[in-house]
Amino acid sequence: MWKFVPVMFAAMLAIASPPGQATPVIFEATLLGSSEVPANASPGTGFATVILDTGAHTMDVDVIFSGLLGSTTASHIHCCGSPSVNLPVATQLPTFLGFPSGVTSGSYSHLFDMTLATSYSPSFFSGHGGTAASAELALLTEMTAGNTYLNIHTQMFPGGEIRGTLIQQTVPEPSTLALLGLSVAALGVASRRRMGAELTA
Numbered sequence: 001m002w003k004f005v006p007v008m009f010a011a012m013l014a015i016a017s018p019p020g021q022a023t024p025v026i027f028e029a030t031l032l033g034s035s036e037v038p039a040n041a042s043p044g045t046g047f048a049t050v051i052l053d054t055g056a057h058t059m060d061v062d063v064i065f066s067g068l069l070g071s072t073t074a075s076h077i078h079c080c081g082s083p084s085v086n087l088p089v090a091t092q093l094p095t096f097l098g099f100p101s102g103v104t105s106g107s108y109s110h111l112f113d114m115t116l117a118t119s120y121s122p123s124f125f126s127g128h129g130g131t132a133a134s135a136e137l138a139l140l141t142e143m144t145a146g147n148t149y150l151n152i153h154t155q156m157f158p159g160g161e162i163r164g165t166l167i168q169q170t171v172p173e174p175s176t177l178a179l180l181g182l183s184v185a186a187l188g189v190a191s192r193r194r195m196g197a198e199l200t201a
Contacts, residue, residue, distance in 0.1 A: 024053040027143055029150050029164030031065060036151065036160050037086050044068035044104075044162045048150045050077070052114075052140050057132075059112040059119070059139075061096060063150070066105035070156025075099045075108070079124065080142040083149040083165040090124040090139055090148065104154075114139075144168055 027050045033042030046065030053060075063075065074095035078087040092112070100106040112119045114136045128138035142148050143166050151163030 023055075024051050025140065025144070026051050026169040027166040028169055029166045031063075031150070031152060031162040031164040033157075033162050035083075035149070035163045035165070036157070037084065040157060040161065042067075042069050042157065042161050044152075046152060046162050046164070048164060048166070050143070050150065050166055052136075052143065054136065054140060057114045057136065059114050061108070061110050061112065061150075063099075063108040063152070065107075065152055065162065068104040068152070068154055068156075068161055070154030070161055071102045071104055072100060072106070072152060072154055073158070074101075074153040075151065076121075076153075077139075077143075077148055077150050077166070079139065079148045081147055083146070083163075086159065087147075087149070088123060089121045090142075091121060092119055093121050095153075 029048045029050075031044075031046030031048060033040040033044060036042075044065065044067040046063060049060075049062045051060040052058075076089040076093075076095065077091040079090035081087050095101075096108065096110060097112075098110055099108050115132045117125050117132060117135075119132075120135045120139070124139075125132075125135050128135045139148075146165060146167065149163050149165045151160040153159070154161040
């Protein structure tokens with residue numbers, strides 16, 4: 001029974017969340033040379049997680065990568081359109097703050113303040129309302145629509161060695177979580193009854 005408690009507790013927390021409260025939106029991307037345009041044969045691979053929190057106005061970017069043919073020069077999120085073409089940079093220039101340079105493998109983690117104009121490229125900022133609020137909303141909208149990708153540029157591939165489309169991760173609806181909570185509670189009751197019956201047998 002106890003193994004169900006964390007799930008039930010999470011469900012209860014989700015149900016208890018105030019209506020309209022901003023929920024962080026999670027996006028993930030697998031980075032490959034074959035996803036670049038034009039595609040390349042780089043053996044490099046990577047994985048990116050981007051979490052946009054419109055309540056806290058932050059963007060958490062986490063990237064791991066290895067096996068690149070060239071040494072890193074930059075990394076960005078590109079927007080806005082089909083990831084099957086090359087798109088302009090939407091995020092900070094010339095690269096993510098603190099992204100490792102001159103390496104072929106590594107990891108990166110940074111929390112961006114999306115109320116700052118410097119968290120966006122100048123063209124994205126000015127082209128999407130000219131305010132941090134409008135730029136943040138535009139970036140979230142385009143990411144949700146699958147119109148963005150994250151890539152890593154290297155000296156061997158200046159246009160990008162590996163990239164991946166940022167895909168929103170599915171989060172259960174509140175009604176689904178509520179049903180899950182009720183089901184788990186029912187399992188708990190049944191388990192206690194069964195244990196009681198065994199003890200009195």
